[in-house]
Amino acid sequence: MIKKLFNVLNQPLGRIGIFIIALVVLSGAVWGIAQAQKPPQQPIQFPHNLHVRLGIQCLYCHPGALRGPSPGIPTETKCWGCHQQIAIQGTELPKLAAYVKNNQPIDWVPVAQVPDFVHFVHRPHIAAGLNCEDCHGNVSNMTVYQNPQVMNMGWCLNCHRAKTANNPQNNPTNDPAVAAKLEALRVKLTDCSTCHY
């Protein structure tokens, strides 16, 4: 039975069939991966670039990043704080006005996300001297936000290891006390329980 099937598939037409099936499976996989990398559909095509270039700080709309775990995504009332004084024009602003009129929250889709079993806290990262763009990329070139890189564990750990490595950048005088501190910090920052609990 299996031998018979093998004989059928070994003919030229059979080989072409196998090739076509392999091609379909491969392209399906590529399409699936591409879909997973696409930024999600947002209710409003929010132009980050315009707002950043007008000089609005990241922390004005995402204030939680300074002190808490989550920066927060603004509600329609925060947008309206400025936009009630600005003419409602174009394609996106009427959508905002409709949300405000109906007293509905804007159902933003979070993009920079980690899974449920990861507990990321923004505060220590800001306190360690990181800027928003170090992880979130140059938002002044984006309309709808897109992650500049895949936010996976390897990416997190690369930074944790680099920031605690005993090298001239972190320890310019090669002080053994600083080296011990960096070592302890590295153990702590590469510990599973730092993020997973």
Added chain:
Amino acid sequence: MPKELKSPTSSANTAQDVQGIWGMVVDQDLCTGCQACVAACSMENNVPFVGEVDAGYGRSMQWIRIERFWQGSYPNIKATPYQPVMCQNCHNAPCEPVCPVYASVHSLSEDLNLQVYNRCVGTRYCANNCPYEARVFNWRDYMDPRQRPELVTLANHFNPDVTVRRRGVMEKCTFCIQRIRHAEDTAASENRDIRDGEVVPACAQACPASAITFGRIDDPTTKVSQAADTSRGSHLLEELGTIPHVTYLAGGA
């Protein structure tokens, strides 16, 4: 005279500049066996209620339980004191070397046992090797409202600081590590060390008799170190050499 207890601080494989080795003291003379710690632990850590049927199969999920044994034979029966048993966070943990996927790992910086839920594939080897039976296995998605419509309101009671575990995953007491992390973060933001008594696990917080004390055991000045360093102190199954982080006090006046 204080009894010599093997201390988890006498460790070679922890980092030199530790952030704090955490330990617990349970005073069995104060414990009334009221189970408030069990309820508080389940609410804090999203531990599901398995229901009557699965509990009958021995699949109850509790990260802390009150143990009590009968001594002697009828009619001369004496009950042992109430004994809340949670993960002892052993220094030499028997659960760790048996995990094939390194889901049960040791924290080098804090000398705690960790369970990494996203690594766990559910071989249940660790639970078989745990002498304290502190680990519980998640047999079903108990908290999934689609499977348990009667629990639909409980799905709104999840603690956002703790992972909601899926089925097929081993879990155990974490010494309320989310509260340790929160206290560390608060202390760091105020540029100071964690104060003694700042980290209170859910069981200690709920205990009406204050039988559970939690704190750093690498610092001899803390309340928990001083409580552990008495003649009443003992470790569970000390002869196994697991060097637990939980000390039980019993036999006081």
